[in-house]
Amino acid sequence: WWKALTKVVQSIDGMTVVSLTATPPYDSNNCEWKRYEELCGVIDEEISVPELVKAGTLCPHQDFVWTVVPTEYEKQYLDEYESSVARTLGELSRDEHLQRAIREHAWLTNAPDVTDAIFANPELAIALLVYLKNRQVELPPHLLGILDLQPEDIPDISEYWWQLLVSTYLYKPGGWPEDEELKTHRKKLARILRDRKLIWNRELQLSDARLIKRHITQSSAKIQACVDIYRHEREVRGAGLRQVILTDYIRDEGVRSNKEKQVEMHGAWPIFRELVHSLGDEERRTCALLTGRLVVLHESIAAQLKDEATLRPLEHAPGFVVIDAPARNPVTILTELLEAGTINVLVGTRALLGEGWDAPCINSLVLASNVGSYMLTNQMRGRAIRIDKKNPDKVSSIWHIVAIVLDRKKFGVQPHELFRPGLADFRELNGRFSTFVGVHQTDPIIENNLMRLELPYVGRKRDYISGAEHLALRKSFFRTGWSLESTNNTMIGRLHDIHKMDKHWQEAIGLGDAGQVVPTVSPDSPPTARPFHFGRTLFFFLITAITAFFTAAWVMANISTQIGVIATVAFLWSLPKFYTTAKLFFKHLPVDGTIHQIGLALRDTLCGTGIIDNSAARLKVKSYTVGSDVYVSLDGGTFHEKSVFADCMEEILGPIENPRYLVIRHDTFFGLKRKDYHAVPTRIGVKKEYAKTFHLAWQRYVGKADLLYTRTAET
Structure with a gap:
């Protein structure tokens, strides 16, 4: 598409391109994103969801997560997969060819000119060390030194490290020995792994298999979850409920063949059938099914359509009829019925109703779909968050259903535990929440992560190798013996307080002066420069105070002229230094002081180097605290x-x-040495002069520091 549109734009002289979209493809890869920017230019302005809520264009809303445990059949499938993986890993650990290939890897033999390659792929280097540790082989000091790691820093081996190591061995030969024996071994190993369905399209799947992901994300346990969510929504909203349940597939094979499957599949028809079989007569008549090839209504409602459509009794759902060959678009017909309250719940497919469908009356959306892209997720959420002029107090609930398979005996503290096969659906959910913003469950903050929902079993954990914070399941939660499904009681309680969400949104969006959502950074452990400046401030303060005392004594003729002159010179020398260090100290004194100073140094660098085409005087760095969290952003531009x-x-x-x-900050105070390291951003580090500009700005705003180039063997 980009080639065709680019040619059109280039062929018309003087064309001004104005690009508008409600769903920017933020989750596209770098190559695709560059094509968007080449055609449309960079994003000049974005009107976010919270801004639209504040303007009254979108309604207040909140996300809910309903947790299910997959069926025994699905768990058995997962067990078979894990057994196959365990058997394969056992064979790999005894594979002599793989042992030799790793032993002779260029990074382990201290071959020349490998430092840049290691820096380009440090995780592979760690995977090699993990393997050696598992084999109880002495770890090469030169590789530990390059990575700045100690032997105790190397984690135990897991599926994650095996996958990284073996996939690189099979398909990325750089650094691996290349003799004919190992080439033959690679082909044989790849064939074995394909036969065991552990390789798909040259992608090894020891910890993240596509087939497992499909079974978990499409778990039939989600069918009953939709029914449970409907019941609780109906209890809270009563006849005012306007619910839509969206799925990926219809799954009406049983209807068309007149023979139901023994193993139920997750889809629109199974959900609808479970609904009408589980509800009483009054509620079941308000259910409807709308897909591209199957439209179902209760016969009492469909009777009014007999003059404009063919009605066919539905054997699998007594009292319901199939609408065939309607004179009007069935989407229009059922939308009108939903708006009128004739039907309260509409089950449909994402392909038909997920985008381009306007039904402002919807106040409850169940995403029984495993779509993870930003564009489609936002399009589906848009069905529920539009304002309804007929219901000005509308507050919507958006439900996400997640299936988790977790064997407590196998549940450990691996830093990559989210890559466990049974957490495939949870990982998709986590990725989905990173693509849109919403209000925090308890704090008046707008965020774009799963943490904002305060799920009982979700926490953060630090990777002890990289120091990165990542989402993790709370091990303490599982020690209590509670079932994952018990967390649904928390969601039910929150649903009963859904009316409070309007006030909560107003509190959150009222914090900003302009009511805008801007890209903001909140570090897990805010840096502070106070320890670095306190010692120097105290040192110069003492010198200034002592020399001032002697100068005053000399003026009063209480000491000799020689001592007085020396004291006066020392006083004049120390006074400006004391002023400078004291000023820096007090600038860093607030909780967010150091972050603010770093932000000023970054702003001046970005403007001074032309990375940002704006004047630093027109841009303001904003930093603030909410509770114990510190936030920083750029205002203006x-x-x-x-x-x-x-x-x-x-x-x-x-x-x-x-x-x-x-950038390295260091200081010594009463014999205690302290060092802090900060990365120079990639955009600035591409040129030496950019890095030097940042270093000078850092010293001006933050304090004394050294600039270190890392692409040398010494570093």
Whole structure:
């Protein structure tokens, strides 16, 4: 598409391109994103969901998560997969060819000119060390030194490290020995793994299998979950409920063949059938099914359509009829019935109702779909969050259903535990929540992560290798013996308080002066420069105070002229230094003081180097605290400039990965040495002069520091 549109734009002289979209493809890869920017330019302005809520264009809303445990059949499938993986890992650990290949890897033999390659892929280097540790082989000091790790820092081996190691061995030969024997072994190993369904399209799946993901995300346990969610919504909203349940598939094979499957599949028809079989006569007549090839209504409602459609009794759902060959679009017909309250719950497919369908009356949306893309997720959420002029007090609930398979005996503390096969659906849910913003469950904050819902079994854990914070399941939660499904009681309680969400949204969006959502950074452990400046401030204060005393004594003729002159010179020398260090100390004194100073240094660098095409005087760094959390953002400029600032701040304040330059803060106070390391952002580190500009700005705002280039053997 980009080639065709680019040619059109280039063929018309003087064309001005104005690009508008409700769903920017934020989750696209870098190559696709560059094509969007080449055609449309960078994003100049974005009107976010909270801004639209504040303006009254969208209604207040909240997300809910309903947790289910997959069926025994699905858990058995997962067990068979894990057994196959365990058998394969046992064979790999005894594979002599693989042992030799790893033993002779260039990174382990201290071959020349491998440092840059290791920096480009440090995780593979760690995987090699993990394997050696598992084999109880001495770890090579040169590789530990390059990675700045100690032997005790190397984690135990797991499926994650096996997958990284073996997939690289099979398909990325750089650094691996290349003799004919190992080439033959690679082909044989790949064939074995394909036969066991552990390789799909040259992608090894020891910890993240597509087939397992499909079974978990499409678990039939979600069918009953939809029924349970409907019951609780009906209890809270009564006849005012306007619910839509969206799925990926119809799954009406049983209706068309007149023979139901023994193993039920998750889809629109199974959900609808379970609803009408579970509800009483009054409620079941308000259920409807709307898909591309199957439209079902209760016969009492469908009777009014007999003159404009063919009605066919539905054997699998007594009292319901199939609408065939309607004179009007069935989507229009059922939308009118939903708006009128004739039907209260409509089950449909994402393909038909997920985008381009306007039904402002919807106040409850159940996403029984495993779609993870930003664009489609936002399109589906848009069905429920539009304002309804007939219901000005509308507050919507958006339900996400997640299936989790967790064997408590196998549940450990691996840093990559989210890659366990039984957590495939949970990982998709986590990715989905990173693509849209919403209000925090308890705090008046707008965020774009799953943490904002305060799920009982979700927490954060620090990776002891990289220092990165990541989402993890709370091990303590499972020690209590509670079932995952018990967390649904928390969701039910929150649903009964859904009317409070309007006030909660107003509190959250009322915090901003302009009512806008901007890219903001909140570090897990905010840096502080106070310890670095306190010692120097105290040192110069003492010198200034002592010399001032002697100067005053000399003026009063209580000491000799020689001592008085020396004291006066020392006083004049120390006074400006005391002023400078004291000023820096007090600038860093607030909780968010150091972050604010780092932000100022970054702003000046981005503007001075031309990375941001704006004047530093027109851009303001904003920092503030909410509870124990510290936030920093850029005020003024375009959305793109704010995003660049936020991305760079995240690199500076986050865990160090693989930067070209480091800023090192160091000081000694009463014999105690302290050092802090911060990465120079990638956008700045691409050029030496950019890095030097950042270093000078850092020293001006933050304090004394050294600039270190990391691409040398010494570092």
